[in-house]
Amino acid sequence: MPRAPCAASSSDRTGSMNATLPPATVAPSATPTRTTPPSKRNLSMTNTLQAAPAPLTDRELLDIFQPVFDRIREGAIDRETDRRLPHKEIGWLREAGFGRLRVPREAGGFGVGIGQLVQLLIGLGTADSNIPQALRGHIGFVEYVLAHPDAAYREFWFAELAAGALVGNAESERTGTFGEPATxxxxxxxxxxxxxxxxxxxxxxxxxxxxxxxxxxxxxxxxxxxxxxxxxxxxxxxxxxxxxxxxxxxxxxxxxxxxxxxxxxxxxxxxxGAGEFTATVQNAVYQLVHLAALAGIGAAALEEITAFIRSRTRNLFNPAVAPERDPVSLQVIGWGYGTVETVKATVLAAALTVQRASDAQQAGTAVDRDFAEADAHVYGVQSTVIDLVLGLVSRVFEVGGASATSRSRQLDRLWRNARTISSHNPAIYRQQAVGDFVVNGVAPSAGILGLLAGAPREP
CATH class of the missing domain: 2.40.110.10 (Butyryl-CoA Dehydrogenase, subunit A, domain 2)
Known part of the structure; x- marks a missing residue:
């Protein structure tokens, strides 16, 4: 399927490859070696970093992005029905600057923390859970850039990202293994x-x-x-x-x-090197995107079934009571509300642990334990979030009756999407890794890397 046009071509975008990188000089053998570190590769920048302005508040960020989320949500059911990829909708997010949320403000981004990022991802996931996952590779790559040791490399990518570039991910294979990719x-x-x-x-x-x-x-x-x-x-x-x-x-x-x-x-x-592991918050952030999407699915399920109950004119099994007054329906909705708030709080608490590790990383004071604890917190709550959200998207059908299963409503997409996200990075292996950390002190991401070393990789 052809890709949608980019917002700007590489030749007319400030900070583009041609504008910021001089012609490459490659040794005749062109064999990659460790003797040429990134800092010697002569990357250059046309942009000069300025002093950082004050960070935006949660309300200011919502004022920017909530209208975009609302537009995205309006077409979610039609996109699902027609199986139309959200090129246009991701373009709206690009224009609003969603792709540069974590880029430092002095480099042209918003400079938000991981907690603020996750709050916005939950809102986006409520509108359409496909889109946080579609941007997951980009979000993880930004963390990769933030942690990169070479200043010129970071500055090149900050310029690209600030100009609106989006980055996809291509790491998993059907044939090769994590330690020996066929690509x-x-x-x-x-x-x-x-x-x-x-x-x-x-x-x-x-x-x-x-x-x-x-x-x-x-x-x-x-x-x-x-x-x-x-x-x-x-x-x-x-x-x-x-x-x-x-x-x-x-x-x-x-x-x-x-x-x-x-x-x-x-x-x-x-x-x-093969088997080499460098501690960062990147893996934790990758999983946080999934958890935020799940939290968004839970919120969407609650909102959609609530709207469905309000729209009904009769209650077959309790005809003396209007549907919106039916105590059984109200009990399920009340339980669902508590479930959604629990999931959101759980995900945001994990995000704050990751934020602390990220802050220490940026300050140059982080130790491996900081990253291990961030991974353990995120991986440790993964199964809890999955169980709560899958339970919610199943139970909401109890108050809707058979009419809630109408294909035109696409309520089943919420369960299908939640189940699919939950199948990525299986929670049972994450639980094993967290247990190994608690009992034996093995960093969760390092432990998972060991498991993946001999198996085909699936994100």
Whole structure:
């Protein structure tokens, strides 16, 4: 399926690749090595960072984004019915600056904290849970940039992100393993070339760039290794397919992306050793996006079934009482309200733990324990949030009767979407990782990395 046009081309966007990066100089062998750190790759910036203005309040952020969420929600049922990808809606978010929420204010972003980000993601998930997941790769990539050790690399990406660029994700494969991906960057005639195929490339069909996990040959450094690289989504040799066939989250663009002879800029190639783990908040933030989407689904279910009850004119099993006065319906709605508030509070509490680790990271005072505790908090509440939301989206049908199952209402999408999100990063493995942390002190993300090292990777 063709991608929607970008808001601006790479040639006319401030901070674009051509505007900020001088021509690449690649050694004749074009073999990636660890001897050339990112800081030596001569990335440059045309933008000068300014002093940061005061951060926006929660109310100010809602004033900007809630009208966009409301517009998105208006078409959610029609998009689901017609299976129409939300290119236009993601464009609205791009225009409002949603993609630069975590970019520092002095670099042209909003500079919001992770707690504020998650609050907005819950609101967006209430409007349409597909869209937080479609932007999940972008959100995770921003955390990757924030934690990157090279200032020139960060500044290049801050300029791209501030100008509206969106970044998709392409790490999972059907064939390769986490430790040995089949998708590789190799030297060809003095250039670095990317070849392979990725699945679950969520959001890439909406993006300007794609963040790709690859295998490389690290000359002089122990043989094969792992790396990440960013390539333009519209580069020659990139083909993005809308072939995701899950029964839920059908509009996330989570299908296949093929890379055939895609030229790689060596300055955007980041190497790491096989099995190497660097502690950051990125993995916790990835999971927070899912939890925020689940919280949004719960809120949407409560709102939609409440509106349905108010619209009814009769109560078959209790005809003497108007539907909106029926004590059974009111009890279920009251239980649902408490469930939604519990889920929101749980997710936001986890977000604040991640925020503390992120603050320490930015201040240069973080230790591995900070990141491990952030991961443990997020992973530890994952199963609780899943159970509460799945229970809610099932139980709301008890007050609607058979008419609530009408396909025109698409209430079933709420259960399908919640069930699909809950199947990513299975909670049973997360519980195991958290238990290993509590009992043995093994950092959860490092433990999960060990589990994935010999298995096909699924986000």
């Amino acid at each position: 590789k960057v190799t030297p060809v005639d003095g250039r670095l070339v990317l070849n392979g195929a990725k699945y679950y490339t969520t959001g890439s069909i909406f993006a300007d760039w794609i963040h790709v996990g690859v295998g490389v040959d690290q000359a002089g450094d122990g043989g094969p290794g792992l790396a990440t690289v960013q390539v333009r989504a519209d580069a020659a040799g990139v083909r993005i397919h809308d072939d995701w066939d899950g029964f839920g989250q059908r509009l996330t663009g989570s299908g296949t992306t093929e890379f055939t002879g895609v030229e790689v800029d060596p300055r955007l190639l980041n190497l790491r």
